[in-house]
Structure formats: C-alpha cells, structure tokens
C-alpha cells in the first residue's frame with residue numbers, strides 16, 4: 001500500500017506482526033452419512049461384490065482399525081445406480097465425474113466459507129485474496145472462480161488454485177496465505193479447501209480398500225490476515241513460522257493419478273512409518289533452534305491421515321495421552337477429508353479452548369502438521385493469543 005507524504009511516495013507494503021487466523025468454518029455434504037460399521041456391507045452390495053468374501057473380510061478388518069465412526073459423502077447409491085461406469089475402472093467415467101464435482105465442490109466450499117465470513121463480521125468484498133485447494137479441479141477457469149462468484153467476492157480478488165496436493169493441501173494453502181498476508185498490508189485471504197471422494201470412488205479391489213475405508217467429504221475455510229487489525233477482528237491462532245519438507249525418495253509411496261476411469265490413488269503400507277520417522281526433524285527445522293524441552297509443552301493440530309500416523313507421532317514425540325485429542329475426534333467423526341481435514345482440527349481445538357475457558361487454557365505455543373503426496377510435510381508453529 002502506498003501513500004503520499006510531503007510530495008514523497010511512502011511504501012508500506014508489509015503487514016504488522018505474524019499473520020493470524022481470524023475466523024473459520026466447516027461443512028459436509030448432507031447427501032449421505034455412513035456409519036463405519038455398515039460401510040463395507042454397503043460398498044460390497046452396491047458394487048455387487050458380495051461374492052468376494054476374502055476381500056470383504058479384509059475390508060471389514062481395515063474399517064475396524066481406522067478409528068472412524070462415520071463419514072459424509074456427496075455420492076449417493078442413486079447416483080452410482082445411474083452411473084454404473086463408476087464401478088468399472090475399464091469404462092470411461094472421468095467426464096461424468098468432473099461434471100458433478102465442478103458443481104458440487106465450489107458449493108461445498110461456499111457453505112464453509114460463508115460460515116467463516118459471517119464469523120469474521122466484515123463484508124465478503126473485503127477479501128483481497130482467495131487460495132482454494134482441492135483434488136477435484138479439472139477445468140479452467142476453475143473452482144476458485146466459481147467460489148468467488150458464489151460468494152460475491154470483488155472482481156479484483158487475487159485467486160490461486162492448488163490442485164492435487166492431497167492431504168497437505170490445507171497446510172499448504174494456510175502457509176501461502178500467511179506469506180500473502182504478511183507481504184501485502186491490509187490483505188485478507190480466504191483459504192478454502194473442499195474435497196469429495198466421488199472422483200476416486202470405484203468397486204473394491206486389492207489396491208483401493210484403505211482409501212475407501214479412510215476418506216470422506218468435507219470443506220473448511222479460514223480467513224487469514226496480519227495487523228493492523230480492524231475493530232472486531234480477533235486472532236484465533238497466530239501463524240508464527242511455516243516450513244515445507246519433502247521426504248527424499250518417497251514420491252512413489254503416496255499418490256493420485258487421473259485415468260479415463262476416474263482418479264487412481266495408492267497409499268503404501270510404509271506411509272505411517274515414514275511420517276513417524278521424519279516428523280521430529282520437520283519440527284526442529286520449524287522451531288529453528290528454539291524448540292521446547294518437551295513436545296508436551298505445545299498444543300497440537302495434526303492432520304489425522306490415518307490412526308497409525310497419529311499413534312506413531314504420539315510415540316516418537318513422547319506425547320501425553322490426549323495431546324492429539326482434536327485430531328482423533330475429527331478422524332472419528334468425519335474420516336480423512338484430505339486437505340480440508342486440518343481446518344476441522346483447528347476448529348475443534350478452538351472449540352475445546354472455549355469450553356476450557358476459566359482454567360485449562362491451551363498452552364501458548366502449538367504446532368500444526370499436514371502430510372500428503374511427496375511425501376510432503378507442512379509444519380507451522382502456532383501461538384494461541386493470551
């Protein structure tokens with residue numbers, strides 16, 4: 001931002017202090033809510049695979065170990081009945097899937113973003129930047145423009161779409177929003193993440209059981225800005241430092257790929273172990289020599305990629321029971337909603353902070369972790385304002 005003083009142009013382009021999350025909202029599709037204990041029966045019946053008894057038993061074993069109780073989906077049995085090609089990877093179905101997500105994904109994001117904007121209390125036209133992350137963006141102009149239009153953002157809003165970042169998409173979008181807010185005085189960034197599994201859904205086979213057992217649909221939105229803050233704006237979490245780390249030689253263990261029959265994905269069995277082995281290094285890097293003596297001094301916002309990922313982090317960092325309670329709660333209630341999940345975890349943490357008011361505040365400092373294809377780890381050091 002520039003101003004004229006005594007005939008000179010004075011440049012004030014940076015925000016004050018670290019960026020902060022100012023408001024947040026979440027949403028899930030209302031089409032289908034499936035308890036985890038009936039998921040296997042539904043999937044095998046719908047895909048006419050009940051005769052694959054060994055596969056079905058394995059799916060049941062996996063479902064029981066996920067730590068998930070229920071998940072929301074945009075896709076319904078009626079839609080699958082109307083599109084039998086969704087069940088057969090040999091048949092082309094990408095076009096039909098894209099047609100559906102092109103409408104559904106921006107709408108889902110709109111529901112979450114509208115909640116965040118209402119909580120923020122300023123008009124949607126005050127948003128200067130939009131960062132939208134999804135693994136369901138397959139056209140140009142993309143879901144970011146659709147969302148901007150649905151929300152009535154101003155035509156000068158600066159839009160960025162992050163595509164196929166998978167489960168670290170939310171972390172990456174927040175990291176980017178922090179940099180935008182701190183480098184553009186007065187900027188207010190809407191971060192939106194919306195994911196729906198309908199681009200990946202298919203008949204159960206040996207390769208896709210874990211994905212089908214874990215993933216669900218949801219959207220999260222956060223408004224990010226740096227000082228000076230408007231009257232009425234209250235930082236929920238300060239975003240102190242952020243780093244991204246790629247674990248070398250792991251690009252083959254986690255990924256997604258577009259095919260004529262939908263999006264294929266693979267999750268190697270080593271993923272939880274690899275994350276566990278590398279997470280402490282990422283944290284030390286983010287703390288840049290100023291790490292606490294015990295990781296228990298922090299509060300934790302960890303992407304619940306899967307139950308063993310959380311278990312390994314507990315073990316490696318020697319965390320006390322309950323430190324990852326917000327992550328486990330979100331996993332239990334919604335499953336892994338890929339990039340949107342981290343917003344649910346942050347929202348759950350601030351809800352718990354409110355409930356605990358009057359005695360057990362969150363520790364002042366915290367860490368956010370999100371993981372995805374790469375393997376990429378997004379780490380952010382947070383501060384809960386006193």
Ligand SMILES: CCCCCCCCCCCCCCCCCC(=O)SCCNC(=O)CCNC(=O)[C@H](O)C(C)(C)COP(=O)(O)OP(=O)(O)OC[C@H]1O[C@@H](n2cnc3c(N)ncnc32)[C@H](O)[C@@H]1OP(=O)(O)O
Pocket residue numbers: 058061062063065066073075076077080165166167168197198200201202210211212213214215254255256265266267268269270271272305306307308309338371372373
């Ligand atoms: C109308 C309906 C609509 C429905 C729509 C649904 C659509 C879903 C589509 C989803 C697509 C989304 C794709 C997104 C991709 C991005 C991924 C990421 O970025 S992020 C990160 C993603 N997160 C992760 O990568 C973590 C995922 N992992 C986990 O959460 C757990 O390991 C677990 C729950 C799967 C098992 O619990 P654990 O305590 O380990 O229990 P055990 O050791 O006892 O094993 C039990 C059985 O599971 C086996 N098995 C285990 N792992 C794998 C594997 N990878 N591979 C294969 N198999 C595996 C194991 O061999 C054993 O078999 P068996 O001996 O019984 O025959």
